Each structure stands twice: as C-alpha cells, then as structure tokens.
Amino acid sequence: MCPTGERFVHGTGGIFSAGRLICHCLLIESHDGLVLVDTGIGLDAIQAPDKLLGAPFLLMTRPRLDPEETARRQIERLGYNVDDVRHIVLTHLDLDHAGGIADFPRAAVHVFESEHEAAMAPSSPFESHRYQQAMWAHGPNWVRHTVQGERWQGFEAVQTIGSDILLVPLHGHSRGHCGVAVQTEKGWLLHAGDAYFAHGEVHGPTRQTSLGLDLFQRLTEVDSKARLANQDRLRDLARDAAPSVQIICSHDHTEFEACRSAATTA
Numbered sequence: 001m002c003p004t005g006e007r008f009v010h011g012t013g014g015i016f017s018a019g020r021l022i023c024h025c026l027l028i029e030s031h032d033g034l035v036l037v038d039t040g041i042g043l044d045a046i047q048a049p050d051k052l053l054g055a056p057f058l059l060m061t062r063p064r065l066d067p068e069e070t071a072r073r074q075i076e077r078l079g080y081n082v083d084d085v086r087h088i089v090l091t092h093l094d095l096d097h098a099g100g101i102a103d104f105p106r107a108a109v110h111v112f113e114s115e116h117e118a119a120m121a122p123s124s125p126f127e128s129h130r131y132q133q134a135m136w137a138h139g140p141n142w143v144r145h146t147v148q149g150e151r152w153q154g155f156e157a158v159q160t161i162g163s164d165i166l167l168v169p170l171h172g173h174s175r176g177h178c179g180v181a182v183q184t185e186k187g188w189l190l191h192a193g194d195a196y197f198a199h200g201e202v203h204g205p206t207r208q209t210s211l212g213l214d215l216f217q218r219l220t221e222v223d224s225k226a227r228l229a230n231q232d233r234l235r236d237l238a239r240d241a242a243p244s245v246q247i248i249c250s251h252d253h254t255e256f257e258a259c260r261s262a263a264t265t266a
C-alpha cells in the first residue's frame with residue numbers, strides 16, 4: 001500500500017511522495033500441509049476493488065493492485081498447488097488480512113471466536129467497512145477458537161495446528177484481534193498483525209511512532225486502552241525474550257525487508 005505523504009506515514013521522507021506499507025503474510029510448511037498466516041489482498045479484490053475494498057480504503061492506502069503480488073500467485077510461483085494450503089490462520093478479519101481467503105477455498109480458516117462474531121455482525125458503519133462480507137461469501141470452513149487457559153510467554157494462547165502455531169489474543173485494534181506465534185527452527189516468530197504498525201512502537205525502550213500511523217491506529221481501534229497495553233506487553237517481550245522470540249507486525253516495510261533478506265541469505 002502506498003499512501004500519499006511519506007513523511008506523515010513514516011516520519012521521514014518527502015511530504016508528497018508515497019509511503020510504503022506491506023501486507024506481511026507467512027507461509028509455513030507444517031506436519032499438516034502448508035499454513036498461511038494472513039492472506040493480504042486477494043484476486044477478487046484486485047478484479048473489483050471498488051466493490052470489495054471500497055473507496056475510503058482505496059483513497060487512504062492506495063494499494064498496488066498487482067495480481068502477481070497476491071499470496072496465491074506467489075505460492076503458485078513457488079511450485080505449489082493452491083490446495084496444498086490446508087490451513088489459514090488469521091490475525092483478524094480486516095479486508096487487508098482476510099482479503100485472500102477465497103483464493104484458497106479448501107483451506108480451514110482459523111480465527112478467534114470474538115473476531116468471527118464481530119465480522120459476522122458488524123455493529124457500526126466502520127465495522128461494516130472493515131469487514132467485507134463478500135470476502136467470505138464462498139462459505140469458508142471456519143475453525144473458531146477460544147482461550148482455554150493455555151499460556152505462551154506470559155500471554156494467553158490457543159493452539160491452532162498442533163502446538164507449533166498459536167493464536168495469541170492481542171485485542172484492541174479489532175474486537176478479536178490476535179497475534180500468531182510460530183515455532184521455527186530458530187525460536188519463536190510472533191506475527192503481531194495490527195497490534196502495532198511501526199517497528200519503533202514495540203522495538204525500543206519507549207514507544208516511537210509517526211503522526212500518520214498513530215492517527216490511523218486511533219481511527220481504526222475498538223479499544224484504545226487494550227491496544228496500548230498490548231503494545232507495552234509486546235515491548236517487554238521484545239526486550240526480555242530476544243533473540244528466542246522475534247516479533248513482527250503486518251505493515252512495517254523495514255521488518256518485511258529484514259525478514260526477506262534473512263530468508264534469502266539462510
């Protein structure tokens with residue numbers, strides 16, 4: 001996504017040049033097939049952006065609507081078949097995270113129960129915009145999760161596919177927003193979704209953000225107190241658990257580039 005006003009969005013750069021926000025998804029080879037964490041914007045939305053993404057989102061974020069950037073096309077380029085993706089685990093159901101679920105019609109779609117409830121029955125005009133009902137009109141195989149007393153690194157957690165991929169409730173941005181913790185060969189990777197937007201909000205002794213991203217998060221939150229408290233907890237985790245826990249969010253391009261270069265040099 002390329003919103004106008006790089007300096008407003010990132011705190012540096014030109015006033016009129018474009019910022020850069022990623023839809024960071026993970027593809028995991030699990031014991032039960034491929035698992036996709038978040039799906040970004042899908043092919044349907046690229047074909048009918050006005051209908052599926054809506055004018056406010058298009059105007060504000062100016063997404064680059066290139067089919068080759070969708071999760072589906074990238075996975076196919078890796079040599080996989082679309083049905084190799086057996087599970088999708090979603091941080092939440094906002095249109096830029098759940099937009100690609102129809103591209104994997106046979107996958108089980110794991111989501112936190114309260115997020116599913118919020119998306120199926122939006123309670124405000126803003127929720128009606130963020131949750132695009134057409135994105136699940138194909139009738140996905142939902143797997144809805146609730147917490148059952150399990151813990152991970154001091155957080156509540158829920159197992160999704162075995163004990164290696166967990167939903168970690170981080171509510172505030174949306175009603176049932178979660179992080180997704182993934183056990184890797186190098187330790188845990190926590191995909192924190194939209195629990196924070198700028199690397200400096202969580203990685204560093206104090207919260208550092210930009211005017212634009214701070215404002216955007218305030219405009220899209222459902223619970224400010226919970227959202228900021230969760231950023232505090234993530235900052236503690238980033239400080240105390242590194243390097244055995246790596247934390248990333250959905251939209252920060254510096255984190256995306258760091259992951260990509262680590263992957264290509266591994």
Ligand SMILES: [Zn+2]
Binds near residue numbers: 094250
């Ligand atoms: Zn988002």
